[in-house]
Amino acid sequence: MSAITAAEGNPQIEFWFEFASTYSYLAVMRIEAAAQAAGVDVVWKPFLLGPVFLSLGWNDSPFNIYPPKGRYMWRDLARLAARYGLPFRMPSQFPRNGLLAARVALVGVAEGWVAAFSRAAMLASFAEDRDIADDAVIGELLAALGLPAPEVLARAQAAENKQALRAQTERAAEIGLFGAPSFRVGEELFWGNDRLEDALAWARAGP
Amino acid sequence: MSAITAAEGNPQIEFWFEFASTYSYLAVMRIEAAAQAAGVDVVWKPFLLGPVFLSLGWNDSPFNIYPPKGRYMWRDLARLAARYGLPFRMPSQFPRNGLLAARVALVGVAEGWVAAFSRAAMLASFAEDRDIADDAVIGELLAALGLPAPEVLARAQAAENKQALRAQTERAAEIGLFGAPSFRVGEELFWGNDRLEDALAWARAGP
Structure with a gap:
């Protein structure tokens, strides 16, 4: 039944993102709605x-x-966050290490809570200047989502999950990604938070 | 009278562009309308x-x-040209030397025909695969606009005009430009063809 639903259901978009990426912050916060x-x-x-x-x-x-690109980006990010009504505080460290958050997010993909977790981790990093490379910080975020933090962290750090993230990162290079966020609809690639709407329109209607 | 008009007239946007730049092609074609x-x-x-x-x-x-950035850009450019209804043919040389066209455009700024000339030169390069570094090509474009091509080319290649383009390029670096097209409203910088609308909105209304 769920296979039938998937086959006849909505068009799909792949959302490639990195927790250290400033424009991924904006896209993570916006994409679900x-x-x-x-x-x-x-x-x-x-x-x-x-x-x-x-x-x-x-x-x-x-x-x-x-x-010069960096100076522009920080100004642009502040402008865009204001437009979207998103909180933003320039992180004291950039880029932050997004490895742990990415591993946890991969568990969240399998278990269905990746969107909520990703928003929480992005807000921690880009609105609250918290270090999302820290197990304790990620544990708090998981607990606030009602998830069993120690178990989730253990699954995130398991060899199989580490390898799955490596494979996904290799896949990103294979399909021609060079930045984040990127959106993919079939073979069509869209790069940048400001292309989210274009990618969604392409998924619905094609060229 | 014209000074009063300017002071009380429309808000202004600076449009920084380069004839060799693919996304500048799109912006040059779109900005006046x-x-x-x-x-x-x-x-x-x-x-x-x-x-x-x-x-x-x-x-x-x-x-x-x-x-990977290049491959994405060419696909993205074809997609965007189709969306805007603009002709596009991948140029046989990239980047093309935009020096002569930029010098001529600077004359056109002073004489009031920069928009029409810039569209003609961009179409020659990105829709007709013509070499806009060639005096003869630029001369044809000028003549088609009803301009005295030999006189314009002489003014474009005069020492004073060459120096003016050098100064403008130095100014671009001073104000933090790192790519083209870029738009500037007061101190606010917007980078990329896809930010034209944002820049215009900022010019009208501010943040």
């Missing part, structure tokens, strides 16, 4: 930008490597 | 991205240096 309004299902794809950036020759965020 | 509809005056600022990119450590277009 926007996709629901558009009648599109979201397939959440947490991954790590670090290895993708390394393959492009960057050993840091391009926003740090290229200061 | 969009700005008129928004009641905003456009101050055209042709400049050269090359020296700006060199200062960031790039001796080529980032779309060439980072192949």
Whole structure:
């Protein structure tokens, strides 16, 4: 029954995001409501930008490597957060290590709570300046969602889940991703928070 | 009288663009109609991205240096051109040398025909695959606009005009530009063709 529903159901969009990524913050906060309004299902794809950036020759965020881009990005982010009505505080560390949050999010994909967890982790990082690489911080976020934090953290750090995140990150490079957030509809790639609406429209109607 | 009109007239937006830039093509084609509809005056600022990119450590277009970005850009450009109803043919050379076109455009700013010339030069490059670094090509475009091509080309290549373009390019770096097209409203910077509407809204209403 659920297979039939899936086959005949809404069009789908893949949502590739990284917890350290500023524009991923905006997209994580917006995508569920926007996709629901558009009648599109979201397939959440947490991954790590670090290895993708390394393959492009960057050993840091391009926003740090290229200061004019970085200055613009922080201003742009503040402007956009204000427009979307999202809280924003410039993090004291950038980029933050998103590895633990990505591993937990992958568990959340399997268990159905990835959207709520991802919003909580993004708000912790970009609105409350908390270190989401810290087990205790992530544990608090999980508990606040009514989830069994120690069990979830153990599943997140299990070898199989670590390997699944590595594989997903390799897949990101294979399909041509070079930044986050990215949206994928079939073979069509859309890059950037400001392309979320375009990607949803493509999922609904095609070109 | 014109000073009074300017002081009491429409809000203004600076439009910084480069003839070699793919997304500048889209913005050049769109900005006059969009700005008129928004009641905003456009101050055209042709400049050269090359020296700006060199200062960031790039001796080529980032779309060439980072192949995944390049592949995405060409697909994205074709998609956007189709959406806007603009012709597009992938140029046989990229990036093209936009120096001559930028010098001519600067003459056009002073003489009031920059918008029409810039659209003609962009269409030649990105829809007809013509080499806009060629005096003969630019001369044809000028003549088609009813302009005295030899005189305009002489003014474009005069020492004073060359220096004015150098100064404008230096100014671009000073105000923090790192790509094109960029829009500026007071101190507020907006980067990318897809931010044209945001920049116009900011010019009208502020934050």
